[in-house]
Amino acid sequence: MTTRKMRDPVNQPNVDFIETRGEVSLGLLKSREWIDDPRRFLFSQSRYKFVAKMLSGRRDVLEVGCGDAFNAPIVMQEVEHLTVSDFDPEFIADARRRTPPEYPYTAVIHDFLDGPMAASFDAIYSLDVLEHIAAADEGRFLANMTACLAPTGIMIIGMPSLESQVHASPGSKLGHINCKTGPDLKALMEAYFHTVFLFSMNDEVVHTGYHKMAHYLLAVCCGGR
Secondary structure: OOOOOOOOHHHHHHHHHHHHOOOOOOOHHHHHHHHHOHHHHHHHHHHHHHHHHHOOOOOEEEEEOOOOOOOHHHHHOOOOEEEEEEOOHHHHHHHHHOOOOOOOOEEEEOOOOOOOOOOOEEEEEEEOOHHHOOOOOHHHHHHHHHOOEEEEEEEEEEEEEHHHHHHOOHHHHHHOOOOEOHHHHHHHHHOOEEEEEEEEEEOOEEEOOOHHHOOEEEEEEEEEO
8 A cells, every 4th residue: 555645646656666676676786887877878778779660569578788778678568579678697587587477578588699599589689788799609699699580680789889999988998899880790791681770879779871870880681681
């Protein structure tokens, strides 16, 4: 039973929600991100909204490199089932601990440099991961991902642009070992897909503008080779 009363009744559902459902934890990754750079928190959510809209109606979807999976519910608003994966057991343990009952994703530990998963998916997306994979290993990484994709499946890859790295923080640069230009990302994905649509992104805005001025790149890929 609610014990607190808001002065404006329109706000009472907020108290009722907390007292019946409980508060929501940001997670291992997003907790630090919200404090260190709240704007980046917004940009990250915008990328997941783009993925959600592109994959709307898909049945079985996989995220590769989910981190703490805090943004998974954004995608789950549009797809039937979501499996989130990461190679770090600490991230998956955190994602499992905080799985919202309203958005029951499946969280698994898997390293796509080791091989594909046994399951098949009609859509796969991976945001802010490829730039952390060495160029010598990217072919193996992508081949293992595409091996899990149904023939009519869609793949979305998102990563910071090479041009953006002059503005990146020292911490980001340490992990960003394989950023690409727009044309290079498109060419890479065309080795695995017949059709690749390249989008640019600046802050929270996704557009089709000049790729050299994009901070972030999104490749939507279909028609597997």
